Amino acid sequence: MTDLIMTAPMPPKVMEDLAEHFTIHKLWEAEDKAAFLAECSQVEFMATGGHSGCDAALMDALPSLRTISSFGVGYDGIDVKAAHERGINVTNTPDVLNDAVAELAMGMMLALCRRIVDADKFVREGKWPDGGYALTGELTGAKVGILGLGRIGKEIARRAQVFKMQVAYHGRNKQPYEPYEYYSDLTEMAKDVDWIIAVVPDNPATRKLVNRDVLHALGPNGAIVNLGRGTLIDEEVMLEMLKSGELGGAALDVFDQEPKMSPEFWELPNVVLSPHQGSATVKTRIAMGDMVVENLIRAKDNRPLLSPIG
Ligand code: 8YV
Numbered sequence: 001m002t003d004l005i006m007t008a009p010m011p012p013k014v015m016e017d018l019a020e021h022f023t024i025h026k027l028w029e030a031e032d033k034a035a036f037l038a039e040c041s042q043v044e045f046m047a048t049g050g051h052s053g054c055d056a057a058l059m060d061a062l063p064s065l066r067t068i069s070s071f072g073v074g075y076d077g078i079d080v081k082a083a084h085e086r087g088i089n090v091t092n093t094p095d096v097l098n099d100a101v102a103e104l105a106m107g108m109m110l111a112l113c114r115r116i117v118d119a120d121k122f123v124r125e126g127k128w129p130d131g132g133y134a135l136t137g138e139l140t141g142a143k144v145g146i147l148g149l150g151r152i153g154k155e156i157a158r159r160a161q162v163f164k165m166q167v168a169y170h171g172r173n174k175q176p177y178e179p180y181e182y183y184s185d186l187t188e189m190a191k192d193v194d195w196i197i198a199v200v201p202d203n204p205a206t207r208k209l210v211n212r213d214v215l216h217a218l219g220p221n222g223a224i225v226n227l228g229r230g231t232l233i234d235e236e237v238m239l240e241m242l243k244s245g246e247l248g249g250a251a252l253d254v255f256d257q258e259p260k261m262s263p264e265f266w267e268l269p270n271v272v273l274s275p276h277q278g279s280a281t282v283k284t285r286i287a288m289g290d291m292v293v294e295n296l297i298r299a300k301d302n303r304p305l306l307s308p309i310g
Contacts, residue, residue, distance in 0.1 A: 002300050003043045005062065007052035010071055014289030018047060021297055028052075037061040045069070045296055053077020059086055067299035069292045072279070073097055073152075076202035076229060080309055090309045091295040095151060096287035097279035101227055102155035104278050105197050106163070108251035109144075109225050112272045113137045140164045145193035147186065147210070148200030148228065149175060156197055168193060171200075186210075190217035195225065202229035212237045215247050223249035223270075227278045230256035242268055253278055 004022035009015070018024055025043065030036035042064050048054050050072030056079045059065055067089045070078055075092050083090050111117055115136045122133050144160050146153045149169040157167045157180055168181040170189045175182070183189035186209065190196060196218060200206045210224065210233040218224060224247070226233055235256045241247035249270040255261045258276055265271055279288060295306050 002045065003040070004045045004047060004296065005040050005043045005065075007046065007048040007054065007058075010047065010049065010292070011285050011289055013286055014047075014071070014292060017289065017293045018296070021293070021300065034061075045299060047071070047292055047296060048078065050074050050077055053079075054083070055079050056082035059083060059088060067091070067296065067305070069295040069299070071288055071292050074201050074229065075309055076231075084310060089299065089305060091291075091299075091305050091307050092309055093288040093291040094307055096291060097284050098152050098155045100281045100284040101152045101199070101278035102159055104253060104274070105152075105156045105199070105225055105227050106159050108227070108253065108272055108274060109195060109197065109223075110139065112223055112225070112249050112251040112270075113139050113142075117272055118269065142166070142194040143168060143192065144195040144197060145170060145183065145189040146180075147171075147189075147196055147198040147232075149178060149180070150199065152199045152227075153197075154178075156199065160197075165195075187213050187217045190214045190222070193218070194221065195223055197225040197227070198232050199228045200232060202231045207231045208234045210234065210238075212241075215241050218247060220245055221248050223247070223251065225251040227253045230254040230258055235261075239264055242270055245270075 001023045003025060004018060005025045005027055007027045025040055027036065040062055043062060044064050044066045046054060046065055046068045048068055048070050054068050059082055065088050068078060068083060069091045071093060073092055073094045075090060078090055080090050113136065119133050141164060143166040146157055146169040149171050160167050168183060168189055170183045170186045198210060212234065215238055238247065238250060239262055242250055251272040253274040254276055265273060291306060298305050
């Protein structure tokens with residue numbers, strides 16, 4: 001059977017499907033990584049994930065590598081330029097996770113706005129008999145600015161419209177056939193909206209795109225929801241502004257150094273936190289896994305890849 005190197009475990013069904021076609025070599029289980037990699041010098045295929053990725057050094061340790069199949073739409077963990085320079089194809093799992101991520105974006109925005117997590121705690125702590133919970137904000141009629149109107153951003157926009165929100169977006173270019181208001185300047189959009197939902201990928205151009213100016217423009221009545229990458233926001237500045245009330249709130253599924261974050265976040269009443277769960281539904285993870293497997297089978301059979309990058 002054809003050999004496959006895996007950098008991190010994947011859901012059981014993906015492991016089973018891969019095992020039908022490949023002999024799996026598990027990098028994460030190797031005690032002596034160098035010896036393991038030396039043994040894998042003939043391996044042509046790799047399955048990796050958004051977090052474990054594959055850097056140029058790992059590619060160099062695997063000189064026969066020709067396809068990297070990544071579990072996830074974001075491929076910031078993979079040095080794609082280095083891969084292409086070495087003639088290695090890279091694939092990801094776009095589209096199949098759009099709905100799941102958009103759902104969580106709406107859920108986190110609702111949770112923060114209607115204080116669902118805190119209200120649940122209030123009931124569990126037996127406080128209700130002593131008086132009702134404080135009144136909350138409402139999404140109806142509020143204006144949301146989507147940072148990154150890509151495939152996931154468009155699904156969020158559709159859902160926000162159903163919630164009777166006004167929808168705007170910021171991105172590098174105005175999209176001529178989208179009905180939403182376009183802002184070429186992110187700070188200008190932040191001034192006008194109540195919410196920003198960030199869903200852009202990590203790359204040098206997006207790192208700390210949401211800086212102090214943007215957060216200041218969003219202001220004490222505004223809130224940010226991030227399901228893209230933690231690197232997008234200046235996290236230290238955001239924390240400071242959430243503490244001082246200069247920024248109204250944040251619903252965060254991703255963090256700069258995840259799974260690590262400042263424990264100060266845990267104490268804040270104006271945040272909702274989630275452990276990078278955007279695509280983490282049974283259905284979506286199976287669909288992502290199917291793409292990882294299909295890309296590898298195609299690569300092995302020298303057939304066109306399902307979702308090549310670049
Ligand atoms: C996953 C993601 O958590 O697709 C992405 O870019 O961030 C998530 O779907 C991750 O890639 C799993 O490895």
